[in-house]
Amino acid sequence: MSIALEIKNLHASIGEQPILKGIDLLVKQGEIHALMGPNGSGKSTLAYTLAGHPAYEPTAGQVIFGGEDLLEMEADERSRAGLFLAFQYPAAVPGVTLAKFLRQTINSRRQAENPEDKGISIPAFRRLLTEKMDMLGIDHKFAGRYLNEGFSGGEKKRVEILQMATVEPKIAIMDETDSGLDIDALRIVSEGAMRLYREMNMGALVITHYQRILDYIKPDYVHIMMDGRIVESGGPDLALKLEEHGYDWLREKHGVVEEA
Amino acid sequence: MTTFTKDAVEKLSASLNEPAWMLEFRLKAFEIYEATPMPTTKDEAWRRTNLRQLNFDEFGPSINGDAATDAVIPSYLGEQLTTDKAGGNLLQIDGVTKKYNLSDELKAQGVIFCDMHEAVAQHPDLIKQYFMTKGVQVTEGKFAALHGAFWCGGTFLYVPKNVKADAPMHSVLWSENGRTFTHTLAVVETGAEAILMDEYASAEGEVPGLHNGVIELLVGDNASLVYAGLQDFGQNVWQFNHERGRVGRDGKLDWVTSIMGTRLTKAFQTLELDQQGAWGRMSGIFFTNGRQHLDMDTEQIHNAGDTVSDLLYKGALKEKSRVVWQGMIKALPGSQRIDGFQANRNLMLDKTARADSIPGLEIEADDVRCTHASAVGKLDEEELFYLMSRGIPRKTAVEMSVQGFFDPLMRRIPYEGIQERIFGRIVEKIG
Ligand SMILES: Nc1ncnc2c1ncn2[C@@H]1O[C@H](COP(=O)(O)OP(=O)(O)OP(=O)(O)O)[C@@H](O)[C@H]1O
Numbered sequence: 185m186s187i188a189l190e191i192k193n194l195h196a197s198i199g200e201q202p203i204l205k206g207i208d209l210l211v212k213q214g215e216i217h218a219l220m221g222p223n224g225s226g227k228s229t230l231a232y233t234l235a236g237h238p239a240y241e242p243t244a245g246q247v248i249f250g251g252e253d254l255l256e257m258e259a260d261e262r263s264r265a266g267l268f269l270a271f272q273y274p275a276a277v278p279g280v281t282l283a284k285f286l287r288q289t290i291n292s293r294r295q296a297e298n299p300e301d302k303g304i305s306i307p308a309f310r311r312l313l314t315e316k317m318d319m320l321g322i323d324h325k326f327a328g329r330y331l332n333e334g335f336s337g338g339e340k341k342r343v344e345i346l347q348m349a350t351v352e353p354k355i356a357i358m359d360e361t362d363s364g365l366d367i368d369a370l371r372i373v374s375e376g377a378m379r380l381y382r383e384m385n386m387g388a389l390v391i392t393h394y395q396r397i398l399d400y401i402k403p404d405y406v407h408i409m410m411d412g413r414i415v416e417s418g419g420p421d422l423a424l425k426l427e428e429h430g431y432d433w434l435r436e437k438h439g440v441v442e443e444a
Numbered sequence: 445m446t447t448f449t450k451d452a453v454e455k456l457s458a459s460l461n462e463p464a465w466m467l468e469f470r471l472k473a474f475e476i477y478e479a480t481p482m483p484t485t486k487d488e489a490w491r492r493t494n495l496r497q498l499n500f501d502e503f504g505p506s507i508n509g510d511a512a513t514d515a516v517i518p519s520y521l522g523e524q525l526t527t528d529k530a531g532g533n534l535l536q537i538d539g540v541t542k543k544y545n546l547s548d549e550l551k552a553q554g555v556i557f558c559d560m561h562e563a564v565a566q567h568p569d570l571i572k573q574y575f576m577t578k579g580v581q582v583t584e585g586k587f588a589a590l591h592g593a594f595w596c597g598g599t600f601l602y603v604p605k606n607v608k609a610d611a612p613m614h615s616v617l618w619s620e621n622g623r624t625f626t627h628t629l630a631v632v633e634t635g636a637e638a639i640l641m642d643e644y645a646s647a648e649g650e651v652p653g654l655h656n657g658v659i660e661l662l663v664g665d666n667a668s669l670v671y672a673g674l675q676d677f678g679q680n681v682w683q684f685n686h687e688r689g690r691v692g693r694d695g696k697l698d699w700v701t702s703i704m705g706t707r708l709t710k711a712f713q714t715l716e717l718d719q720q721g722a723w724g725r726m727s728g729i730f731f732t733n734g735r736q737h738l739d740m741d742t743e744q745i746h747n748a749g750d751t752v753s754d755l756l757y758k759g760a761l762k763e764k765s766r767v768v769w770q771g772m773i774k775a776l777p778g779s780q781r782i783d784g785f786q787a788n789r790n791l792m793l794d795k796t797a798r799a800d801s802i803p804g805l806e807i808e809a810d811d812v813r814c815t816h817a818s819a820v821g822k823l824d825e826e827e828l829f830y831l832m833s834r835g836i837p838r839k840t841a842v843e844m845s846v847q848g849f850f851d852p853l854m855r856r857i858p859y860e861g862i863q864e865r866i867f868g869r870i871v872e873k874i875g
């Protein structure tokens with residue numbers, strides 16, 4: 185069954201500070217949406233709010249995911265329901281190896297379905313991990329390293345996509361996965377992500393500042409966010425227009441004052 | 445009830461059929477015990493541990509023969525640690541041996557691994573030479589003297605010159621009657637190598653119990669010992685320990701301590717690097733909850749130059765438990781080019797718990813590198829969110845995060861089975 189992420193008039197605050205000021209967006213499985221916008225416009229805030237970070241408080245509006253009220257779910261339930269966020273700044277988890285962590289992400293899914301489940305067998309997990317790591321060009325020795333601890337910026341981004349490949353979500357949000365990746369890595373990771381989208385019929389919300397990643401991950405729709413709102417939506421050409429003209433024409437058009 | 449009297453010393457020694465020299469040793473220790481006042485919070489080392497609630501004489505010694513023969517002990521205790529190599533296994537209940545084996549290979553190499561009473565009977569020369577002579581002294585304090593007088597049961601390991609015992613020795617001391625005075629003595633001669641896993645445990649009980657133990661680890665020149673002392677007594681037990689490791693020229697002592705149990709533990713742990721090139725590492729893993737009180741005094745003593753000591757103690761604290769760690773690095777005059785490190789990191793799982801970290805340096809040489817660090821932290825919410833965002837429920841995320849905190853130290857325990865078991869206990873304690 186195909187599901188969708190449906191965001192209706194979403195408002196959210198960090199502490200007392202309203203950041204999201206009414207977001208409307210519909211992302212269906214099989215669709216790729218790009219989300220662009222100047223620094224500080226609220227893109228990551230949208231991502232965190234959807235993922236259920238406790239510091240981001242939805243104050244109005246609704247988010248429906250696969251027919252359920254997403255905002256009522258805990259962060260882990262959202263993930264198990266099929267929503268995935270590839271973080272702009274992934275946290276380090278000292279003392280927990282990448283392999284142990286990935287195995288737990290699989291086992292938590294299985295045990296949520298069936299509390300008696302003993303978890304994935306070690307050989308089956310090894311096979312799966314090797315296959316996914318090879319697809320994304322990740323050295324196998326990363327499996328034994330503590331998660332994100334001392335990883336370079338680009339290594340963290342690859343590992344985010346490795347996680348996506350492991351949990352196989354229905355809808356993924358990729359928050360600036362392209363930043364920090366070198367030119368070859370950008371291609372490998374984008375192609376890997378694209379293959380997953382196609383194979384799994386995933387939906388995606390790709391947050392980025394640059395056209396580059398969109399050469400590999402071809403969006404069906406492009407949205408521009410400014411000051412906590414989506415101010416413009418269009419096709420792939422909108423991203424090209426931004427690349428050429430920047431944001432000023434949009435600021436003028438929508439009367440947004442540039443922040444100091 | 446028999447309590448700590450001279451008469452009780454004689455009775456204990458007689459029940460063990462000990463030679464006269466050991467009785468003499470005990471009686472001397474008893475004299476010192478009697479002459480030493482009970483420590484109070486006015487003594488520097490006891491400032492943070494109050495024994496007022498301890499009705500000491502009520503415990504009395506553990507006289508041989510009162511060990512329950514049908515004690516129910518967890519099945520994993522006393523098992524062989526590796527499937528490929530047979531080493532030695534020794535299981536004692538209240539200091540009385542219940543199960544024992546040592547591989548023919550190790551026997552042929554001259555390795556001695558047996559209970560302490562067997563060692564007194566069979567290897568008197570070694571015991572006279574090493575028992576509370578080079579490691580812990582009966583004069584070190586009230587509880588060291590008490591132990592000298594009333595010690596009962598424990599483990600003796602002797603590895604002769606240049607013998608590399610590649611299979612582990614596993615010793616388990618289970619307490620059923622709640623009174624144990626076990627003694628561990630490991631002697632690893634020049635060029636020899638050994639691994640000793642030493643477990644202390646009992647079931648939860650209602651009546652207060654006592655463990656008064658001594659651990660002596662003597663590592664010769666060019667020798668190496670990996671020692672893990674793993675304690676998981678019930679929370680009815682009061683524990684008073686004196687422990688000392690000594691390392692000879694270019695020797696290595698890798699010393700891991702795990703503390704999960706007891707109502708109260710006061711442990712003195714000293715590492716002495718006696719000769720050039722000696723290396724010692726002390727790793728501490730502890731988790732306290734309820735009203736547990738854990739007070740550790742550690743010392744890293746550099747008696748020679750070009751020696752390295754590295755101490756890292758990590759603990760998690762819950763509820764109203766309290767942990768005190770007081771560490772000291774000492775360098776004697778002339779101990780040049782030494783490298784000493786000490787750190788204590790505590791993870792506070794509840795606001796009501798309390799931890800005190802008191803690092804210290806007494807350095808009388810000038811060309812030294814000594815550093816210390818201590819830190820308290822809480823669970824990292826960003827880390828937990830990250831784990832949860834991948835579908836891991838909060839409870840599991842907390843368990844992973846706490847396990848992660850201990851993981852680098854846990855890896856220093858050479859057996860995965862034991863690591864898993866301690867991780868299991870940690871998860872149980874997180875609740
Ligand atoms: N923890 C916080 N406390 C206060 N303000 C915050 C916090 N996190 C974000 N903000 C503010 O919210 C606004 C939106 O930030 P957000 O990270 O969502 O922007 P973004 O669109 O992702 O920017 P970028 O393109 O630089 O990643 C910014 O003004 C930022 O300073």
Ligand SMILES: [Mg+2]
Pocket residue numbers: 227228229272359360
């Ligand atoms: Mg951002």
